[in-house]
Amino acid sequence: MTPGALVFWLLALLVTGSAAYVALTRNVVRAAFALFATFFGVAGLYAWLGADFLFGVQLIVYAGGILVLLLFGVMLTRHSTEMLIPGTPVRWVPAALISLGLAGLLLAVVLGSRWLVAEPVPPPTPTTHDIGRLLLSRFVLPFEVASIVLLAVMVGAAVIARRAPVDRS
Amino acid sequence: MTIGLTHFLVLSALLLAIGLFTILTQRNAIRILFGVEMILNAAALNFAAASRYGGTGPGGQVVSLFIIVLAAAESVVALAIVLAIFRARRDIAVDTLDELKG
Numbered sequence: 474m475t476p477g478a479l480v481f482w483l484l485a486l487l488v489t490g491s492a493a494y495v496a497l498t499r500n501v502v503r504a505a506f507a508l509f510a511t512f513f514g515v516a517g518l519y520a521w522l523g524a525d526f527l528f529g530v531q532l533i534v535y536a537g538g539i540l541v542l543l544l545f546g547v548m549l550t551r552h553s554t555e556m557l558i559p560g561t562p563v564r565w566v567p568a569a570l571i572s573l574g575l576a577g578l579l580l581a582v583v584l585g586s587r588w589l590v591a592e593p594v595p596p597p598t599p600t601t602h603d604i605g606r607l608l609l610s611r612f613v614l615p616f617e618v619a620s621i622v623l624l625a626v627m628v629g630a631a632v633i634a635r636r637a638p639v640d641r642s
Numbered sequence: 643m644t645i646g647l648t649h650f651l652v653l654s655a656l657l658l659a660i661g662l663f664t665i666l667t668q669r670n671a672i673r674i675l676f677g678v679e680m681i682l683n684a685a686a687l688n689f690a691a692a693s694r695y696g697g698t699g700p701g702g703q704v705v706s707l708f709i710i711v712l713a714a715a716e717s718v719v720a721l722a723i724v725l726a727i728f729r730a731r732r733d734i735a736v737d738t739l740d741e742l743k744g
Contacts, residue, residue, distance in 0.1 A: 568666035576659035583651040591697025626715040630722035
């Protein structure tokens with residue numbers, strides 16, 4: 474096995490192992506940190522693919538932004554009273570059947586199709602410059618719409634999560 | 643064995659299945675968000691792999707960038723909603739949040 478293939482298998486193991494830990498552990502904080510490991514594994518896979526800019530963005534935005542936000546959420550909601558009382562029993566078996574069924578369907582499609590890959594696969598090149606050009610040429614509309622979405626999300630989240638205005642007249 | 647596109651597609655499919663399992667089996671609303679983030683990561687990984695093995699430039703990586711942006715936006719809003727619910731009801735177990743009337 475080449476060193477490159479070995480690195481891929483280790484990253485794949487990290488991603489699936491930590492994802493399974495997120496799904497199965499009972500402790501929320503441990504699940505959040507295992508998700509951290511999943512994001513790191515995916516970032517490593519981006520680097521393996523030669524997507525250097527995406528690797529940086531994944532670490533900065535996903536691991537350093539979204540995960541920190543989720544950890545804040547975990548921290549602020551730790552004393553949920555209902556979570557201490559066992560509720561309806563978790564339906565593991567139907568959930569596992571649905572997940573396995575979906576995975577089986579996807580695997581059947583993926584392994585049974587003839588994918589049109591470039592032969593030979595071109596060597597990875599630095600992508601930042603090309604991504605920048607694409608964002609301002611071919612993807613300029615999604616780029617501008619994304620900035621509107623971010624503005625709407627910032628305003629909306631601030632409105633939703635604010636304390637109710639105290640107006641006892 | 644050379645690692646090809648199908649390896650990445652299989653990995654993404656597994657990550658999607660694990661994320662779906664997380665969404666279906668967790669009571670904590672925040673852990674459901676963990677599952678959603680896993681599914682989004684699987685999709686973004688798919689696009690990046692297709693971009694590399696397709697050989698026509700980093701277009702798929704731009705789509706992965708947009709997926710990351712939208713995942714950030716969606717997790718902000720979802721967390722704001724969870725916090726608002728927690729402030730009102732002191733409870734984030736989704737099986738007890740079954741009435742629209744606050």
